Amino acid sequence: MAVRVGILGATGAVGQRFIQLLDDHPTFELAALTASEESAGKTYAEAAKWRVNAPIPDEVAEMEVGATTPEAVPEDVDLLFSSLPSGVAAEVEPKFLHEGYVVSSNSSNDRMAPDVPLTIPEVNAEHLDLIEVQRDERGWDGALVKNPNCSTITMVPTLAALDQFGLEEVHVSTLQAVSGAGYSGVSSMEIIDNAIPHIGGEEDKMETESRKLLGEFDGVDVELHEMEVAASCNRIPTLDGHLENVFAETEDDVTPEEAADAMREYPGIDLHTAPEQLIHVFEDPSRPQPRLDRERGDGMQISAGGIQETENGLKYNCLAHNTIRGAAGASLLNGELLVEEGWV
Numbered sequence: 487m488a489v490r491v492g493i494l495g496a497t498g499a500v501g502q503r504f505i506q507l508l509d510d511h512p513t514f515e516l517a518a519l520t521a522s523e524e525s526a527g528k529t530y531a532e533a534a535k536w537r538v539n540a541p542i543p544d545e546v547a548e549m550e551v552g553a554t555t556p557e558a559v560p561e562d563v564d565l566l567f568s569s570l571p572s573g574v575a576a577e578v579e580p581k582f583l584h585e586g587y588v589v590s591s592n593s594s595n596d597r598m599a600p601d602v603p604l605t606i607p608e609v610n611a612e613h614l615d616l617i618e619v620q621r622d623e624r625g626w627d628g629a630l631v632k633n634p635n636c637s638t639i640t641m642v643p644t645l646a647a648l649d650q651f652g653l654e655e656v657h658v659s660t661l662q663a664v665s666g667a668g669y670s671g672v673s674s675m676e677i678i679d680n681a682i683p684h685i686g687g688e689e690d691k692m693e694t695e696s697r698k699l700l701g702e703f704d705g706v707d708v709e710l711h712e713m714e715v716a717a718s719c720n721r722i723p724t725l726d727g728h729l730e731n732v733f734a735e736t737e738d739d740v741t742p743e744e745a746a747d748a749m750r751e752y753p754g755i756d757l758h759t760a761p762e763q764l765i766h767v768f769e770d771p772s773r774p775q776p777r778l779d780r781e782r783g784d785g786m787q788i789s790a791g792g793i794q795e796t797e798n799g800l801k802y803n804c805l806a807h808n809t810i811r812g813a814a815g816a817s818l819l820n821g822e823l824l825v826e827e828g829w830v
């Protein structure tokens with residue numbers, strides 16, 4: 487049976503990716519679109535500055551955009567995807583949760599809240615049971631689930647694969663695409679012929695969210711993973727696809743071959759939007775590259791390569807599409823997991 491879904495913040499860059507990914511989805515039927523007061527009342531085609539390189543699906547172009555309030559969303563909508571600016575989401579999402587909506591959110595507010603599941607379905611699906619705790623503590627009939635930050639989600643599946651060797655310390659340096667900052671986030675004069683060695687708040691997100699994602703859930707709390715994570719985040723002039731250089735220290739000795747096997751064999755999940763193989767490992771040390779590899783698995787696969795031994799562990803590179811696996815695709819996959827596990 488079809489699951490009726492809506493998108494909060496549907497006109498934005500991530501909202502547009504949701505629309506692209508929901509087109510022809512086998513179970514999700516798009517039934518509501520919301521945005522700011524400025525867009526409310528317009529058709530989607532009038533309200534959205536469409537920038538995806540495929541046309542707006544015909545049936546979506548003519549849909550009316552509503553205000554981002556529970557009253558503007560039909561009651562029979564089962565699941566909401568949220569891609570609002572985090573300040574707006576912090577104010578608005580709780581209103582929907584009080585009204586009983588289940589919200590799969592990409593916005594960064596509440597990701598580290600102890601009673602909010604922060605999930606990558608292939609990595610820590612069991613954290614979803616935090617919803618019980620959340621409902622008890624907040625009195626919500628609905629449920630709030632978050633996906634991690636785009637740079638975090640690029641690295642964490644590779645770390646999950648290496649955790650069997652005892653992760654102790656992780657250093658990561660990122661080369662992040664401009665789409666991560668949104669359409670007007672970085673001006674062309676700032677970024678062409680340049681690199682910017684600072685992205686506000688990003689390093690802290692990578693250092694904390696990764697430890698929650700790999701943390702142990704005991705049925706009540708998530709105990710953060712003990713590894714130390716230090717991140718350095720940089721913006722470079724690519725359009726999509728975050729590339730990261732990771733240095734991982736492990737308790738046990740691990741060869742590059744063992745690490746590559748662990749990544750290749752890390753299990754995927756049987757959900758519509760999930761790639762068949764979660765991590766693709768390149769032998770060619772010059773891969774992965776953003777332009778060549780970001781679309782692998784329809785933008786949902788993680789790529790890794792250049793795995794080498796260091797004194798205390800390994801170094802390697804990884805890459806993912808930041809607005810698909812790192813944003814809309816991540817929320818969509820969490821939505822599919824919520825349905826699969828019976829929360830919707």
Ligand SMILES: NC(=O)C1=CN([C@@H]2O[C@H](COP(=O)(O)OP(=O)(O)OC[C@H]3O[C@@H](n4cnc5c(N)ncnc54)[C@H](OP(=O)(O)O)[C@@H]3O)[C@@H](O)[C@H]2O)C=CC1
Pocket residue numbers: 494495496497498499500501520521522523524525526533554569570571572574592593594635636637665666667668669808809812813
């Ligand atoms: N993981 C990643 O790579 C990325 C994550 N993100 C995160 O996703 C979220 C959305 O980002 P992005 O799509 O780039 O943002 P945009 O600015 O492109 O879109 C924001 C959306 O929110 C709506 N909106 C803005 N203000 C309000 C308001 N006061 N009330 C209701 N709706 C409002 C906008 O509507 P309107 O068109 O009417 O203004 C629009 O639909 C952010 O939290 C961002 O940090 C973003 C990019 C990439």
Ligand SMILES: N[C@@H](CC(=O)OP(=O)(O)O)C(=O)O
Pocket residue numbers: 572592593594634635636637662663665666667685688691808
């Ligand atoms: N900060 C990310 C994008 C982003 O918006 O992240 P978050 O979902 O944590 O707000 C980038 O610039 O590439």
